[in-house]
Amino acid sequence: MKLAVVILAAGRGERMSSPLPKVLHGIFDKPMLQCVIDSAEKLRPSRIIAVVGKNFKEIKKSIKPENILFAVQKKPNGTGDALLRAKTLLKDFRGTILVLNGDVPLITSETLKKFLSLHRKVRNHISLISFAAANPASYGRILRDRNSRINSIVEDKDATEAQRKITEVNSGVYAIESGVLSLLKEIPLNIAKGEYYLTDVIGIARNKGYKMNAYCIGSEDEMMGVNTASELMKARKVFRERLVDAWIKKGVTFLDHDSIFISGNVVIGKNTIIYPDVCLEGMTEVGSGCTIYPNVRIVDSVIKDGAVVKDSTVIEGSIVRARAVVGPFAHIRPGCDIGSEAKIGNFVEIKKSVIGDRTKASHLSYLGDASIGKGVNIGAGTITCNYDGKKKSRTTIEDGAFIGSDTQLVAPVK
Structure with missing residues (x-):
C-alpha cells in the first residue's frame, strides 16, 4: 500500500x-x-x-x-x-x-x-x-x-x-x-x-x-504540541530523557542524566561514564570504556575506546584516539588528530594538527598547523608561531623529539 x-x-x-x-x-x-x-x-x-x-x-x-x-x-x-x-x-x-x-x-x-x-x-x-x-x-x-x-x-x-x-x-x-x-x-x-x-x-x-x-495509542508526552517557549523547554526535556534512557539500556553510565545535553545523532559505546554538565553535539561518536568528566563540550568529533576527557575541555571537529587523555581546560579545535595514549594537559590549545601516539603536551602550549610525531615531549609554554601576518605555515616535529619549556617554533620549521 x-x-x-x-x-x-x-x-x-x-x-x-x-x-x-x-x-x-x-x-x-x-x-x-x-x-x-x-x-x-x-x-x-x-x-x-x-x-x-x-x-x-x-x-x-x-x-x-x-x-x-x-x-x-x-x-x-x-x-x-x-x-x-x-x-x-x-x-x-x-x-x-x-x-x-x-x-x-x-x-x-x-x-x-x-x-x-x-x-x-x-x-x-x-x-x-x-x-x-x-x-x-x-x-x-x-x-x-x-x-x-x-x-x-x-x-x-x-x-x-x-x-x-x-x-x-x-x-x-x-x-x-x-x-x-x-x-x-x-x-x-x-x-x-x-x-x-x-x-x-x-x-x-x-x-x-x-x-x-x-x-x-499515543502518550501525552509523545503527542505534545509546541506553541510556546515553555512548551518547547518541556519537549526538549522529554527528548533528552528519551535519548539518555536508550543509552543507559545499552550500557552507558550517566552520573546525572538531568544535566546532560545530547544530540539525537550522538553514538556512545558501552561502559562509558559521563559526568554531569556534559554537552555531546552534532555527529559525535564516543567509544567504549571512555570517561567524560564534568563541563566538557564535544562537537562533531570521534573519541575512541578508553579515552579520557577531563574537566572543562572543548573538542570540535577532531578525533581523539584510544586511551588518550585530554584536559583539564584543553581546547582541541577543528581538524586535529590526537594519537593513541597521547596526553594533552592543562591550558593546551591545538588547531589543525596531528599529534602522534604517546606524545605529551602537558601544559600551557599552543600547537597550530603542526605535524608532531610519536613519543614527543612538548614542554610548558611551547608555541608554534604559524602566522606571519599574511599566511599560515606548518611546523613538523619528528618522532622522539624533546621540546623544552618556553620554546617558540617560527613556522615553517622542521
Whole structure:
C-alpha cells in the first residue's frame, strides 16, 4: 500500500514571541519540523509534503532532504485549508495519506507504524490517533458512539459539561485514504475564527457512511504540541530523557542524566561514564570504556575506546584516539588528530594538527598547523608561531623529539 505524508507547518507561532518560524525552533540541534520529517522518512513514503506559510524560503533552507515537496498556505485559514493546499501535489497519488503536524516533534516512527497497521487492517477510510490527556481543555475531545467508534470531535469551548469530563483527545495525526480527500471541500468555515478545521471532516465522513475510527495509542508526552517557549523547554526535556534512557539500556553510565545535553545523532559505546554538565553535539561518536568528566563540550568529533576527557575541555571537529587523555581546560579545535595514549594537559590549545601516539603536551602550549610525531615531549609554554601576518605555515616535529619549556617554533620549521 502506497503512503504519502503531509506535514502541516504553516502556523505563525505568535505565542513563541520570536521572529523565527515556529517549526524551526530546535529540539537541541534539530528543528522541530526536521524531527517530524525524520520520523516520517522511516516509514518510507513515496513523498513527503510540507505545507508552509509565508516563511517558505527560510524553512526550505533549514531542512533536509532536498526532495521534500512544499505547498504554500498564503493565509492562515486553518488546518482544513492547509491540507487542501497539498491536494495538487497529491493529484496522481492513490493510497494512504498520513497527516502530521510540524510542531509535534516527539512523535516516533514506531507509533506511526502501529497506527498505520491498525488503519489498514480494518480498511478504514479515515483514522486518527487519540490519547488520554491530564488536562484536556486545550484539545478536541473524542466523542464515540455506543459501539465505541468515533462519532465526532468537539472543541472545549463548544463542549457540554458532560463532554468536558472526557479525557480522550485528538492528537491531530490522521490517516486518510486518497479517495476521500474530496471531503475537504465540504468543511464549513468556522465563522468565529475565520478558519476551516480539519476536525470537521470526521463528522462529514460519518454522515456519509465512511468507515473510520480513533486509536488511543499515543502518550501525552509523545503527542505534545509546541506553541510556546515553555512548551518547547518541556519537549526538549522529554527528548533528552528519551535519548539518555536508550543509552543507559545499552550500557552507558550517566552520573546525572538531568544535566546532560545530547544530540539525537550522538553514538556512545558501552561502559562509558559521563559526568554531569556534559554537552555531546552534532555527529559525535564516543567509544567504549571512555570517561567524560564534568563541563566538557564535544562537537562533531570521534573519541575512541578508553579515552579520557577531563574537566572543562572543548573538542570540535577532531578525533581523539584510544586511551588518550585530554584536559583539564584543553581546547582541541577543528581538524586535529590526537594519537593513541597521547596526553594533552592543562591550558593546551591545538588547531589543525596531528599529534602522534604517546606524545605529551602537558601544559600551557599552543600547537597550530603542526605535524608532531610519536613519543614527543612538548614542554610548558611551547608555541608554534604559524602566522606571519599574511599566511599560515606548518611546523613538523619528528618522532622522539624533546621540546623544552618556553620554546617558540617560527613556522615553517622542521
